[in-house]
Amino acid sequence: MSESTAGAASAHDFDFWVGEWDVFGPEGRQVGTNSITALFGTGALAEHWHGSGDVEGRSLNAWDELRGCWHQTWVDSAGGVLMLDGGLRDGAMVMEGLAPGEAEGSAPEHQRITWTPTSGEVRQHWEVSSDGGTTWRTAFDGRYVRRTT
Numbered sequence: 001m002s003e004s005t006a007g008a009a010s011a012h013d014f015d016f017w018v019g020e021w022d023v024f025g026p027e028g029r030q031v032g033t034n035s036i037t038a039l040f041g042t043g044a045l046a047e048h049w050h051g052s053g054d055v056e057g058r059s060l061n062a063w064d065e066l067r068g069c070w071h072q073t074w075v076d077s078a079g080g081v082l083m084l085d086g087g088l089r090d091g092a093m094v095m096e097g098l099a100p101g102e103a104e105g106s107a108p109e110h111q112r113i114t115w116t117p118t119s120g121e122v123r124q125h126w127e128v129s130s131d132g133g134t135t136w137r138t139a140f141d142g143r144y145v146r147r148t149t
Contacts, residue, residue: 011043011063013088014070016117018045020147023124031142049076070095072113082111092116101130112136121145 021034032051039046044062051057057076064071067085072095074082086095093115098108110129115122122144127136 010068010070010087011065013043013063014045014061014093014115015043017093017115017122017144021122021144022147024143024145026141033147034144047074084111084113106130111139 015038017036018038019036021036022030023032023034025031030052032049034050035048037046037048038044039060039062042062044060047057047059047061049055049057049059055076055078057074057080059072059074061070061072063069064085068087069085070087070093072082072084074080074084080099082097082099084095084097086093088094094112096110096112099111101107101109107130110133112127112129112133114125114127116125124140124142124144125138126140128139129136
């Protein structure tokens with residue numbers, strides 16, 4: 001497979017996330033809805049999140065051919081911004097980046113989000129590390145169930 005063919009294939013690694021989703025937390029309670037749409041036929045994705053706690057967010061996701069990785073830029077109604085880079089690992093999309101720490105004046109924290117497709121669903125596991133990636137704590141663990149109506 002040539003480099004350009006490999007890059008074109010990688011541009012569609014995140015297609016499993018396209019759809020209309022109801023999102024549930026670890027206790028099985030619905031925590032929001034998410035709409036993921038394909039853009040331009042290039043593999044790029046647009047996300048529109050509606051959380052049950054009134055937080056709304058959007059992200060743009062695309063394969064960056066020049067850098068050879070996936071990129072996500074997230075913004076939300078609470079003023080949050082997160083930029084992640086990564087790619088497909090063992091069938092799951094894994095992206096990482098830095099974000100401001102929880103406490104004012106604290107060091108930036110490492111962020112890692114893994115989207116794993118399983119049996120028509122997608123698990124989104126968001127982890128945070130404040131020690132450079134030595135240890136991780138779960139910030140969000142959601143189960144995306146495809147909306148049927």
